[in-house]
Amino acid sequence: MMGHAQAVDDCNLGLGWLYYALTRIARPERVVCIGSWRGFVPIVLATALRENGNGGRLTFIDPSLVDDFWADPERTRQWFRSFELDNIEHHRLTTQQFVEGAMHLSLGPVGILFIDGYHTAEQARFDHEAFTPLLRDGSSVLFHDSIRPDTSLVYGEEKSYRHTVSLYIDELKRRPELQVMDFAVDSGVTLVRRVPNPADRVPRAAGQGLPSSLRRSK
Numbered sequence: 001m002m003g004h005a006q007a008v009d010d011c012n013l014g015l016g017w018l019y020y021a022l023t024r025i026a027r028p029e030r031v032v033c034i035g036s037w038r039g040f041v042p043i044v045l046a047t048a049l050r051e052n053g054n055g056g057r058l059t060f061i062d063p064s065l066v067d068d069f070w071a072d073p074e075r076t077r078q079w080f081r082s083f084e085l086d087n088i089e090h091h092r093l094t095t096q097q098f099v100e101g102a103m104h105l106s107l108g109p110v111g112i113l114f115i116d117g118y119h120t121a122e123q124a125r126f127d128h129e130a131f132t133p134l135l136r137d138g139s140s141v142l143f144h145d146s147i148r149p150d151t152s153l154v155y156g157e158e159k160s161y162r163h164t165v166s167l168y169i170d171e172l173k174r175r176p177e178l179q180v181m182d183f184a185v186d187s188g189v190t191l192v193r194r195v196p197n198p199a200d201r202v203p204r205a206a207g208q209g210l211p212s213s214l215r216r217s218k
């Protein structure tokens, strides 16, 4: 329902496959997810963390501003437990409140940051920059609702607002130190990673990594 191209009929996670695969590939110890309607993204990410088997944990930040779905800590725990997940720490706070006092800096390196909170360019920038000190080479940042401006009624008609995350993404695309890839499916998601430092690349012997049939004979 919330723009990740999921389908119940054929048990298709849609963009969730991407979130799951990135988490299984990177095996992060810490993932942060900002904002979620009913938990699709934190559930997919935390399931992948559990299946990695290395104790990875997910920090979920959501002040429950749409309705009271995330308001009661015990109900939230039960909801995640019903998906056999006990590796999610929910904070009923805005990102602004969460990072006040810089306690978040003690979370340790963040392997995946998923940004799906308030969808203005200003808030997307705030969410991104608040966690940038915790990102490392190889960390992935995903922005949801990121490929086009749109009008959201999620907080009610009287509080309708413009999604402008795509304007922040346009800005990131102009930064040479970043790799930025849009997945223009449903509401869309954009993957942002730091360009790997060429000095960190292991030099390859000529032809290494190619099938033997393609290697040039001497």
Ligand SMILES: C[S@@+](CC[C@H](N)C(=O)[O-])C[C@H]1O[C@@H](n2cnc3c(N)ncnc32)[C@H](O)[C@@H]1O
Residues within 6 Å of the ligand: 002, 003, 034, 035, 036, 037, 061, 062, 063, 064, 065, 066, 093, 094, 095, 096, 116, 117, 118, 119, 123, 145, 152, 153, 154
């Ligand atoms: C429902 S989700 C997905 C957004 C949706 N696609 C839309 O149209 O806006 C947005 C979530 O972000 C949370 N949220 C809003 N402002 C936030 C903030 N400043 N920090 C963290 N989460 C926030 C809300 O509580 C909500 O659950």
